[in-house]
Amino acid sequence: MRRLRLLDISLASVTTLVYLALYLPILLVFVLSFFSMRRGRVNWETFSLGWYAKLFDNEALGDALRNSLLVGGTAVAAAAVFATVAALHVNARPSSRSARILEYVIFLPFLLPPIITGLSLLIYFRETGIPRGIATIIVGHAVFVLAIIYRIVLTRLNVLSRSLVEAAHDLGASKFQTFRYIVLPNLRMPLLTAGILAFALSFDETMITLFLTGTDATLPVRLYAMMRVGFTPEINALITLILGFSIVLTVAVAFAWRRNAGLENNSATRI
């Protein structure tokens, strides 16, 4: 009995420690974005939004953030279109040669070390004389996130009952109508999930970006550069904002999934 309680207590403390290690630094950053520190203690009387104001005045960081959003958004959108087309093809003809080749080709960049992907793209762009900049970063990121979107979309397509598509055809729908009314609505959630995941990957991707960037830096690259000269406290405000954004996104996705779960669960028994 006693031993059991001891075990409980030690388990609880370990859990607490893990959570502290995970979240204390984030909490500290959050606090520091509003307050200043003196001699290792937070001075609670110094509340201000000054660092946020400073952050918005910091053009270098602002540009980097804008670049990151632009790169992430565009790369994810492009990759989503391409991944969906590829997944549709593979799903329709899973045993064809082209499908098998496609599987490998899409997965390779995801499995390769980013340094290899970055380097080979760099060499390619240099040899073909394409100037490096936002566009080349977008290409790099699209290649990088393609596999994850492709895999999620394909998984959904595989479980999408074949008879749904047949039923739509049977009721007179053309191929396009079937895609528009039946397949696409069923891909909405997987595309949303995959898109958010891919965007997160793109947002902190550093290695490939380092090779492909011109004068425009994305946020991670900018932060990496700043590290060498030392951070200014507005970095805390930036991290807090990104954290808040992530939380909102996570909650939104969770809600969307829950709303969707009721509909996904088609209880029609398959024999």
Add this chain to the structure above:
Amino acid sequence: MAKPDTGGPDSESGLPLLRIRGLGVSFGPVDAISPLDLDVHDGEFLTILGPSGSGKTTLLRAIAGFQPPSAGRIEFDGRDIADLPINRRPFNTVFQDYALFPHMTVRENVGFGLRVRGTARRQMTERVDIALGIVGLEELDSRYPAQLSGGQQQRTALARAMICEPRLILLDEPLAALDATLRRQMQNFLKSVQRQSGITFLFVTHDQSEAITMSDRICVMRTGNIEQIGTPRELYYRPKSRFVAAFFGASNIVEPCRIEESRDDMTVVSTPVGTFSVKGPPPENTSGLALAIRPEAFGSDAETRMNSLEFEVAAVSFVGSETITELRHRNTSLMFTMKSRSDPAARPPETGSFLRVGFDPAECALVTGAES
């Protein structure tokens, strides 16, 4: 199967609605369906019955257009539709798993066929209302399929298939997923919808009792071939093969059988347990010829029947409404069922005693072919 044995009571009433000639489906070297002929008449309830692997679903899928045939013609209303894409075929399908669109409400599911045809909204609402009324789902029109019971999903699928007023609906084992009680209800429901709407139903099932209760005609399939087509009564009482006889419940098989003579629509055969008269002409192909007698065909009033035999009673078992008597004579054993009575005078025979039973020539059939 070259001979067009398509049967049908109303063959003379002009062209069949669906006319299938030499239709074959093969998967690589394997013939899922050997070239076969089948006529489906306007307004009938035709069931394709067969065990799994008999090709019944493949046949239905070929008609629907999901499975390209490797040979043959499919004519609908006199027009060859074998090359017509699925969405242009003038009939609809109820799928085994219903295939309801999970992201659409009942109303949207039912109206889908009209929506893709660009039907005006008001007209669509009206027609969906009518269809929902027929299947009794007016109240549930804003539910999603996941919120429906199995029977309600089934009704939605039927309404969806009926919305474009097809003359033919294909149903692929639509009741397989339902429990026994609901299944019986849905059988009656489907049959009444079919009768009232006048739509031709082509129904696939592996359940012989389902086929018997619902169908106008039954087409029995076995390993990609049509074994026999006929009304439920014909198949039950006059099976042509051992397979059909066995498929429609336990049948007594007396073999070997030799044809002695045939005249006036009557065939006389000799068997190891006696010589019997059978109604109808002898079959053309007599390999594996045997006499099939339904267990309920026997009567203990042997003297009034044309055929009779005396057997030893091997066992008697009381199973409620029926009493089953097992009779044995040399190597042949027969099952004989009769209605149970509480009257002690009508007590079943004693085990070990000898019993003379009789049966009518119309109550037995000559069957051929190998056992299942």
